[in-house]
Amino acid sequence: MTSPQNIKGMRDHLPPAMLLRQHILHTLTTVFERHGFEPLGTPILEYAETLEGKLGEDEKLIYRFEDHGGRRLALRYDQTVPLARVVAQYSGQLALPWRRYAIGPSYRGERPGRGRYREFYQADADIVGSSSPLADAEIITILTESLTVLGFTDFTTLLNHRQIIGGIARVSGLDEAAAGDVYRAIDKLDKIGSDGVREELHERGVTPAAAERILTLVQLDGSPDDVLHELDTQLHGDERAIAALANLRAIIVALEAMGVPPACYRVAPRLARGLSYYTGLVFEAITAHWPAGSLLGGGRYDELVGMFAKNSVPTVGLAFGIDRLHDVMEELGLGPRATTTAAVYVTIFSTEQVAASLTLVQELRAAGINAITALDASSGLGKQFKEADRKGLRYALVLGPDELAQGMVSIRDMQSGAQHHVARGEVATELCRLLAAGAAS
RNA sequence: GUGUCUGUAGCUCAACGGUUAGAGCGCCUGACUGUGGAUCAGGAGGCUGUGGGUUCGACCCCCAUCAGACACCCCA
Incomplete structure (x- = not known):
């Protein structure tokens, strides 16, 4: 290799791009701190063992290697698992609930594509140690404020709950194991349409009757009240799902009180989200200008921290994909268009x-x-x-x-x-x- | 990880298997005044991504490899 080259999936950011990135990071930092979140920095490298066993199938995407002393190390895959490690490690020093944010690169050994890179920046904000729906609502409020301040006007936050997903699977007669598969198919609804999903469900061994039931429930749309009401009726008898619906209602009440415009969010039972550690609320923000994946996502993960600590520590948080935000903002002409720092x-x-x-x-x-x-x-x-x-x-x-x-x-x-x-x-x-x-x- | 396509000057792209690989834009120098953009004149810049192979002869054909784009898969 005689001519210089980038490692696959890793990019340089020349000044014009870097200026926009810094604008994004500065804006997000400002919003996070407005909500009283505190910064946390952790190393890019962790012991491989720390990251293993938390990510399910995604684990194969972790960059792993040995150092000179033969220790098994890994580049961090996200900033959530390191957060869990910190919470367990410094439990005596951290006053819970703890609001923290973290901004930095993470690494995944994926095939690069549009809006997807092997080195990518995330800006995370999490509330550690509270199971209150007010914490969930705070995170959604931060999300809405951030995108608004950055100049986005037509984004939507899709809200769902893991136990609504579970409930839909259960009332359709599926066991927990099959539910994951099913939801991966449903997640593609926008891309392949209901016929496509029906076909996929069939391939995965779901009976036609169950598939229809699932498709109906999952495609419920309308105002959050209407959707929740309908789900209430449909999921009647499934205690966990009913509790989840009450939880979502409480979150929405708090959102209204904090002045989050109702047009900014929807209850979307079809939202699945991949990371396996989510246990409650899950959400992601989408915009018509970016069909390839979400701009950011997050949810509640009450058991992850407990994998390091002895007690479970309920936590809810979000992660902005800075690279995607950057790409969309560039396409939409949002943000400063400065090419240099001097005036x-x-x-x-x-x-x-x-x-x-x-x-x-x-x-x-x-x-x-x-x-x-x-x-x-x-x-x-x-x-x-x-x-x-x-x-x-x-x-x-x-x-x-x-x-x-x-x-x-x-x-x-x-x-x-x-x-x-x-x-x-x-x-x-x-x-x-x-x-x-x-x-x- | 799978499939398809791409890789030629800083950028966007030309060149039938056949002389010394070209153009536009950009860049540098000058015309040019105490002053940028415009115009004109000149100039630099390439082992055709990299490494092999086929051929009398390869930018062109074949293999490998690296990087990129798109579609899967999955996700930020």
Whole structure:
């Protein structure tokens, strides 16, 4: 391999992409902290044993290897299992319920595809140690706020409950083992249609009568109240499912109180979700602009932490897929379209004026303005303007003999080409004013 | 992990198995004034993803490998 190359499924992020990613991460951090969540950092590497036995079939996607000492290590598959490890390990230091967020890369040895990579960023927010429906509702509220602040206008959060899924399987006469298979088929409803699902169910040995029952229940649609009411009737007699419906109702009541618009969520009994550790609420956000998988997902997993600790620790949380968010936002033109970090370019007129320009640029920086100077004092103004233009900087300053003599600085608007003089002492305030006006429009 | 397709200049793409692999855009230099975008003139840039094979001769055909796209599978 003579020419440099990326490892399969792992990407570089050049400045324009990285700026959007950072905008996303910063926005999510702000929302998380607005809700009082605390940051947690854990290593990318864990003992393989820590990750094994929690993910079901997905386990084969874990990157595993041995270190120099022959220890079996693994790259983390998500940030949830490490959270569970931390909760068990530091149980004495953590006051529960604990609201924590974590942002970082995880790794899965999958075949890369649209919106799917082997190294991908997730932003997680979880409430550890509470089984209250208020915790579930808080997570959904964070989800809604985050997507709204990022600029999404037409997303929907699908809500479901593992015990509704279980109940539907049970009243259709299936045992727990078969239910998983069935739900994998139902999860594809949007993609292959009800006929396709019917066929798949048949292939998996579900009787036609049971398949029809399942399809009917799973395709219930309408207002959350209507869907829950109908499920109540249909699942009558299945205690766990009835309890799940009550739980969803309580969550929705809390959502309403927190002002989450009803148009943002639906009860969708067909939502399955793959990760095997979920035990209660499950949800994911979808948008018509991204047919390939969900933007984020999550749910309640009350037993996972208990696999490390002795007692069970009820937990609910979500994970944003940063790479998918990024790709969708790019397609929709959401977020800042900056290609660089600086806003102002200070030219250097000639080798005699180097000091004057350097002094000026430091003043701008002290005033909170991101600014750069030319690095080659002997290059002409034309070349310097060109550099400023190519970088996408909004303003260029000229400080030549004429300006120096008059105690002025020329401010050039690189978009319009217009140029005006400002007194040397007023430059920073004038630029702040211009930049604020530009940001507002 | 399975299947299909793709890989040529920084980017988008040409080139019948046959001379020295081309074009547009971009990049660099100059015309050019104390000033970018426009125009004109010139210039740099390639072991055709990589490694084998077939052939007198390979960008082109065959095999392998790496990377990418799409559809499965699954998921963020």
